[in-house]
Amino acid sequence: EIVMTQSPATLSVSPGERATLSCRASQSVGSNLAWYLQRPGQAPRLLIYGASTRATGIPARFSGSGSGTEFTLTISSLQSEDFAVYYCHQYNNWPLWTFGQGTKVEVK
Amino acid sequence: EVQLVESGGGLVQPGGSLRLSCAASGFPFSNYGMNWVRQAPGKGPQWLSYISSGSSATHYADSVKGRFTISRDNARSALFLQMNSLRAEDTAVYYCARASPNGYDYWGQGTLVTVSS
Numbered sequence: 001e002i003v004m005t006q007s008p009a010t011l012s013v014s015p016g017e018r019a020t021l022s023c024r025a026s027q028s029v030g031s032n033l034a035w036y037l038q039r040p041g042q043a044p045r046l047l048i049y050g051a052s053t054r055a056t057g058i059p060a061r062f063s064g065s066g067s068g069t070e071f072t073l074t075i076s077s078l079q080s081e082d083f084a085v086y087y088c089h090q091y092n093n094w095p096l097w098t099f100g101q102g103t104k105v106e107v108k
Numbered sequence: 109e110v111q112l113v114e115s116g117g118g119l120v121q122p123g124g125s126l127r128l129s130c131a132a133s134g135f136p137f138s139n140y141g142m143n144w145v146r147q148a149p150g151k152g153p154q155w156l157s158y159i160s161s162g163s164s165a166t167h168y169a170d171s172v173k174g175r176f177t178i179s180r181d182n183a184r185s186a187l188f189l190q191m192n193s194l195r196a197e198d199t200a201v202y203y204c205a206r207a208s209p210n211g212y213d214y215w216g217q218g219t220l221v222t223v224s225s
Contacts, residue, residue: 095158
C-alpha cells in the first residue's frame with residue numbers, strides 16, 4: 001500500500017494570503033496525484049488531477065505541482081470558502097487508491 | 109448533471125448487517141466502474157471496493173474482504189454494498205464514487221453507518 005503523508009496537519013492563514021500544502025508518497029506515483037477539498041458535512045470535491053491540472057470549474061487561484069513522491073498544492077489568495085480540509089490522493093496503484101490524512105486550512 | 113445519492117445507513121449492533129444503495133443519474137452508468145469509499149470521523153477517505161462497468165470484476169480492501177459485497181444493477185443505475193459482520197471500526201460515512209482515469213471525479217453526499225451496542 002502506498003502511504004500518503006500530508007503536512008502540516010493544520011495551517012493557519014489570513015484571508016487573502018497564500019497557502020502552501022505538501023504531500024509525500026511512500027513510493028513514486030508518477031503524476032497520478034489528485035487534490036480534494038472537503039467542507040464540513042460535504043463530500044470531497046476534486047480540485048486537481050494529474051498533479052497539476054485543475055478540474056472543471058476550479059478557480060485559477062488553485063495550483064498543483066510535483067511528481068514522483070513530492071507534491072504541493074498552492075492557493076494563491078485565500079477566500080472565505082477555501083477554509084476547509086484538503087486531501088491528496090494517489091491513483092497510481094489501482095485499485096488500492098489511497099489518501100493522505102488531510103490538512104486543515106483555518107483562519108488565522 | 110451527475111448525481112449520486114446514497115441511502116441505507118443507520119445504527120446497527122456489532123455483528124449486524126446493512127445494505128447500502130447508491131442511485132446514479134446524469135451519466136451513462138453502465139459505462140463506468142464504481143467504488144465505495146468510507147471516511148471515519150476525523151480521518152481521510154479510505155477506498156473499500158470497486159466493481160467494473162459490467163460487474164465482471166470486483167476488488168476489496170483487506171479490511172472488508174469476506175464481509176462486504178459490492179454489486180450493481182445497470183438497468184436501474186444503482187450500486188449496492190452488502191455489509192455483514194459489522195464491527196465498531198466500520199463506523200463511518202460511506203460514499204459511492206465514480207472512478208475516472210483521474211481519480212474519483214464525482215461523489216455522493218454520503219450515508220452514515222454507526223456500529224454500536
